[in-house]
Amino acid sequence: MFKVTLSEQNGKIVATLIGDLDNVASSEAARGLEPIFDRTDCSVLIDCTELEYISSSGLRILLNIYKHCRSNNHLVTLKGLSDDVREVFVLGGFMQLFLTED
Amino acid sequence: MKEDLKKLQEENAFLRDEVERLKDELIRLVSRNLDLSERLEVDVELHRRTEVAREIMEGHVERQRNADLQDDGQLMAIIEMRLEKDRPHLRPDFDTKALAEMLGVSQARLNQLYRKQTIHRTPEAYIDNLRTLEALRLLREQPNYTIAVIAEEAGFTNVRTLQRRIQDAIGMSPVEYRLMLTRDY
Numbered sequence: 001m002f003k004v005t006l007s008e009q010n011g012k013i014v015a016t017l018i019g020d021l022d023n024v025a026s027s028e029a030a031r032g033l034e035p036i037f038d039r040t041d042c043s044v045l046i047d048c049t050e051l052e053y054i055s056s057s058g059l060r061i062l063l064n065i066y067k068h069c070r071s072n073n074h075l076v077t078l079k080g081l082s083d084d085v086r087e088v089f090v091l092g093g094f095m096q097l098f099l100t101e102d
Numbered sequence: 103m104k105e106d107l108k109k110l111q112e113e114n115a116f117l118r119d120e121v122e123r124l125k126d127e128l129i130r131l132v133s134r135n136l137d138l139s140e141r142l143e144v145d146v147e148l149h150r151r152t153e154v155a156r157e158i159m160e161g162h163v164e165r166q167r168n169a170d171l172q173d174d175g176q177l178m179a180i181i182e183m184r185l186e187k188d189r190p191h192l193r194p195d196f197d198t199k200a201l202a203e204m205l206g207v208s209q210a211r212l213n214q215l216y217r218k219q220t221i222h223r224t225p226e227a228y229i230d231n232l233r234t235l236e237a238l239r240l241l242r243e244q245p246n247y248t249i250a251v252i253a254e255e256a257g258f259t260n261v262r263t264l265q266r267r268i269q270d271a272i273g274m275s276p277v278e279y280r281l282m283l284t285r286d287y
Binding site for chain 1: 125128129131132133135136139140143
């Protein structure tokens, strides 16, 4: 079961990922996060507090968000990574690209 | 002073470019890593599906072969081999019907086979005997297991059945059997 929501806080887009972002859920995630690519004016905070699993197709979506924000000189921050999810990000080499906060 | 400042600014600009270049390289490597991970996931999934299909096909072929098998000795050998390999009798719900389905033969064929070929006379008694042997082994080799755990591990639905079967088989209760082993040592 996966759910994605978008909101805005303090001039940032906040994307909240909930549940398992596996290969099946990745198309739903891509659809839910699509509005981010229409914006060029702000940074993005990805709230992973309730994210339990992420597959490589999920990581690819986040990488595309990173590339989009970078091309517009904005930042992407990951928030609330669990140990398991953090390990996936570390192994994928993502921790050098994204900022993180607890 | 001005020259120093200019030099520092140039150095700073160079380092910023270098950081950006390294980030580009990192993105390229991360993308490549994802490509390989996705390909690996596809390969693993394909391998899993192939294995499932192969098992289904092999099971089907085996059941077809067994259904046509008239030789009682061969069928008995196949049963012993399958039970030894997969140990399905350790599941409490494994019964004559499940054994017949596993082999692809009718229950009537199994009943007839056991009447002729074994001292147990019925498949049920044969399965019970295997469970009893397993329980005796666990009583010997696992002194820390409770009787309830041994009943579960050996495939009995309850402790009472285990006690009855062991009493019938060796003339003593599971606890008495354990005490006897302790005394011997």
